[in-house]
Amino acid sequence: MKPDAVRGHLDGLVLAVLESGPRHGYAVIEALHARSGGALDLPTGTVYPALRRLERAGWLSGAWSTVGGRERRTYTLTRAGRHALALQRTQWSEFRFVVDAVLGAT
Amino acid sequence: MKPDAVRGHLDGLVLAVLESGPRHGYAVIEALHARSGGALDLPTGTVYPALRRLERAGWLSGAWSTVGGRERRTYTLTRAGRHALALQRTQWSEFRFVVDAVLGAT
DNA sequence: AATCTATAAGTAGATACGCTACCTATACAT
DNA sequence: ATGTATAGGTAGCGTATCTACTTATAGATT
Numbered sequence: 001m002k003p004d005a006v007r008g009h010l011d012g013l014v015l016a017v018l019e020s021g022p023r024h025g026y027a028v029i030e031a032l033h034a035r036s037g038g039a040l041d042l043p044t045g046t047v048y049p050a051l052r053r054l055e056r057a058g059w060l061s062g063a064w065s066t067v068g069g070r071e072r073r074t075y076t077l078t079r080a081g082r083h084a085l086a087l088q089r090t091q092w093s094e095f096r097f098v099v100d101a102v103l104g105a106t
Numbered sequence: 107m108k109p110d111a112v113r114g115h116l117d118g119l120v121l122a123v124l125e126s127g128p129r130h131g132y133a134v135i136e137a138l139h140a141r142s143g144g145a146l147d148l149p150t151g152t153v154y155p156a157l158r159r160l161e162r163a164g165w166l167s168g169a170w171s172t173v174g175g176r177e178r179r180t181y182t183l184t185r186a187g188r189h190a191l192a193l194q195r196t197q198w199s200e201f202r203f204v205v206d207a208v209l210g211a212t
Numbered sequence: 213a214a215t216c217t218a219t220a221a222g223t224a225g226a227t228a229c230g231c232t233a234c235c236t237a238t239a240c241a242t
Numbered sequence: 243a244t245g246t247a248t249a250g251g252t253a254g255c256g257t258a259t260c261t262a263c264t265t266a267t268a269g270a271t272t
Contacts, residue, residue, distance in 0.1 A: 001197070001201065001204070002114065002197060002199065004113065004114040005114045005115070005197070005201050006114075007110060007113045007114050008108065008110040008111045008112075008113050008114075009111070009205060012205075012209055013205065013208045016209045016210060017208065019210075023198070032208060035207055035208045036204045036207055036208050037204070037207065039200065039204045040204060040208070041182065071144055071205050087208055088209070091107075091108060091111070092126070092209055094107065094145065094203060095107065095111050096120060096202055096205075096206075098142045098143070098145045098146060098199060099115060099118075099119065099202075100202075101141055101142055101143065102119045102122055102123065102124045102138060102141045102146070103118055103119065103195055103198055104125075
């Protein structure tokens with residue numbers, strides 16, 4: 001997987017793994033890794049800023065807690081986030097269709 | 107189609123429309139538009155620099171000609187370009203699979 | 213005791229690339 | 243004379259992702 005491929009699609013991916021329940025950043029990275037069959041191994045420097053960005057956008061709400069002596073920031077999908085996720089899915093669907101058509105996905 | 111979606115995938119799209127034969131830049135834009143069912147309407151400021159970049163990479167070879175009083179730069183897919191296109195296709199295939207898996211393309 | 217690994221959060225800065233907004237020019241239709 | 247389609251291009255912006263780094267705790271290993 002070339003580095004820049006996820007660009008423009010990361011938001012949807014992050015929102016999707018938070019759909020099944022709240023997670024903290026590190027767990028989001030692990031979930032992306034797991035659900036992609038190991039293909040996605042995104043660095044913290046990519047995911048943490050993305051989570052903050054999505055929080056600023058009102059799609060996630062973040063809350064601090066302490067678990068096992070470690071600080072965690074747990075993110076929960078907001079109602080707006082659910083709508084955003086739905087939009088991301090339709091946009092992905094359209095994009096996939098377009099690229100398939102042009103690329104000649106035989 | 108949101109602006110940045112094609113990022114990281116444009117090269118493959120351009121190479122793909124040149125697979126069926128040489129085209130000049132303007133015709134590449136039109137071909138992308140047509141083959142995407144109108145979804146892709148990429149500005150010259152996106153496509154022209156991309157063509158130059160692909161030429162520098164050795165994937166295209168460009169040549170000037172004059173048709174109907176207008177200057178044209180016609181781009182032809184090189185052998186390396188064909189290999190690059192094949193690679194782009196497999197990478198797209200993988201990427202699509204991964205995003206589908208994470209996004210839960212139900 | 214010291215070191216390593218896993219877990220957990222983050223920031224700073226660089227890079228790349230697509231986009232916006234321009235400019236130039238010819239042919240042809242209005 | 244103006245507008246539209248065709249054809250080429252550049253300059254600079256924005257920003258999302260990546261690289262590389264820091265800080266910290268818990269537990270395992272040496």
